[in-house]
Amino acid sequence: MVKVLHLSDIHLGSGYTHGHLNPITGLNTRFEDFVATLAHCIDRAISEPVDLVLFGGDAFPDATPAPYLQQAFAQQFCRLVAAGIPTVLLVGNHDQHQQGAGGASLSIYRSLLVPNIIVGDTLATHRIHTAGGDVQVLTLPWLNRSTLMTRSETDGLSMTEVSAVLLDRLRTALEGEIRQLDPTLPAILLGHLMADTATYGAEKFLAVGKGFTVPLNLITRDCFSYIALGHVHKHQVLCKKPLTLYPGSIERVDFSEESEPKGFVLVEVDVEQASHEFCPVPARAFRTVEINLCESTVPQEDLLTAIHRAEIQDAVVRVIYHIRREQVDLVQDSGLNEALRSAHSYTISANLITQVSRSRLPELGIGSTITPLEALQAYLSNRDDLRDLEGPILQAAQALMRDEAQWIRPEMDLIPVPVTIAPLEESVQLRLI
Numbered sequence: 001m002v003k004v005l006h007l008s009d010i011h012l013g014s015g016y017t018h019g020h021l022n023p024i025t026g027l028n029t030r031f032e033d034f035v036a037t038l039a040h041c042i043d044r045a046i047s048e049p050v051d052l053v054l055f056g057g058d059a060f061p062d063a064t065p066a067p068y069l070q071q072a073f074a075q076q077f078c079r080l081v082a083a084g085i086p087t088v089l090l091v092g093n094h095d096q097h098q099q100g101a102g103g104a105s106l107s108i109y110r111s112l113l114v115p116n117i118i119v120g121d122t123l124a125t126h127r128i129h130t131a132g133g134d135v136q137v138l139t140l141p142w143l144n145r146s147t148l149m150t151r152s153e154t155d156g157l158s159m160t161e162v163s164a165v166l167l168d169r170l171r172t173a174l175e176g177e178i179r180q181l182d183p184t185l186p187a188i189l190l191g192h193l194m195a196d197t198a199t200y201g202a203e204k205f206l207a208v209g210k211g212f213t214v215p216l217n218l219i220t221r222d223c224f225s226y227i228a229l230g231h232v233h234k235h236q237v238l239c240k241k242p243l244t245l246y247p248g249s250i251e252r253v254d255f256s257e258e259s260e261p262k263g264f265v266l267v268e269v270d271v272e273q274a275s276h277e278f279c280p281v282p283a284r285a286f287r288t289v290e291i292n293l294c295e296s297t298v299p300q301e302d303l304l305t306a307i308h309r310a311e312i313q314d315a316v317v318r319v320i321y322h323i324r325r326e327q328v329d330l331v332q333d334s335g336l337n338e339a340l341r342s343a344h345s346y347t348i349s350a351n352l353i354t355q356v357s358r359s360r361l362p363e364l365g366i367g368s369t370i371t372p373l374e375a376l377q378a379y380l381s382n383r384d385d386l387r388d389l390e391g392p393i394l395q396a397a398q399a400l401m402r403d404e405a406q407w408i409r410p411e412m413d414l415i416p417v418p419v420t421i422a423p424l425e426e427s428v429q430l431r432l433i
């Protein structure tokens with residue numbers, strides 16, 4: 001039985017806009033938060049003690065972190081080295097330099113031959129001796145086109161075709177590793193990837209062209225006792241046999257993670273099976289206070305009541321209120337600042353509601369067919385403030401249209417391109433996944 005602590009997506013150095021400068025240390029308070037949470041995870045690894053620590057990737061915001069970030073990260077993982085706990089550091093998409101072309105921010109640990117630290121920047125199997133017995137860890141770092149294919153191979157292929165070829169290569173490479181596994185020892189797959197059945201937000205769309213989604217059944221092979229994942233910030237179990245899960249990130253990076261518990265997992269692994277326990281960490285709370293004041297006769301009072309009701313103590317708070325233009329003077333910022341003093345940091349934004357929307361220009365309505373220039377003309381003749389610029393704007397537009405015509409091949413005009421815009425889920429993790 002091998003006892004494992006699995007954490008992921010540290011992103012040390014992110015989300016500074018939600019913090020402020022600590023006047024004593026001169027550091028951003030969010031940096032200090034992230035370090036404290038990471039220290040909490042390492043404390044637990046040592047106090048248990050666990051036999052092995054697995055980090056699922058994305059250590060920093062990018063592959064060239066500032067020296068103070070590198071140092072803070074190293075100081076924490078160095079404690080595992082001192083305690084004699086073997087550790088695997090997997091390379092995530094944020095750790096790769098130029099999409100895999102120039103090494104990774106974590107490779108330094110291998111170059112320095114730090115004992116008991118293994119850097120997972122290639123698809124490879126590592127046999128690790130731990131206090132709980134020997135274990136095999138197959139590392140699967142973030143893969144992108146350039147990892148598995150040369151440029152000439154991808155030339156002329158569509159995105160879907162590239163994905164199909166990549167998955168095929170991954171299947172073959174994985175099979176090669178699996179065949180060499182020792183069936184008498186527990187085997188763990190440690191991967192930084194987007195599984196097709198995971199719950200995530202806009203990163204799915206943002207990652208188009210950069211990486212690809214891996215079908216869960218490609219990795220959930222019975223030769224593995226445990227499949228340890230990284231990349232998605234929301235903690236979730238994808239499969240019970242073999243146990244496959246994302247521990248999620250350890251600190252909130254933005255408000256999309258407001259309602260997600262943050263933590264790591266402790267996993268007991270043997271050849272046949274694995275069981276886990278999610279351990280929450282004291283990550284800083286994020287709170288949204290949102291209220292519609294349009295119907296309120298005492299908007300300031302109602303807003304203050306809403307703020308007092310929320311648990312804002314030491315939290316990163318955002319206050320959003322909706323208000324009519326004529327009520328704006330009824331809300332005083334000074335009173336709000338006072339009410340929000342116990343928050344760690346806060347932002348206040350007023351959303352002005354215009355009750356009577358302007359009627360559309362009839363000539364631009366549905367059913368009328370006009371050229372782009374006629375549309376511009378109709379728009380300009382309804383904008384008194386642009387009257388002086390009407391001539392020059394029309395001239396500029398004509399010149400642009402002429403220019404454009406040179407670049408448009410006639411056949412391109414004739415092919416309708418179907419565009420499907422999928423609705424984004426509410427919990428978007430835009431920047432960091």
Ligand SMILES: [Mn+2]
Nearest residue numbers: 058092231433
């Ligand atoms: Mn990632």
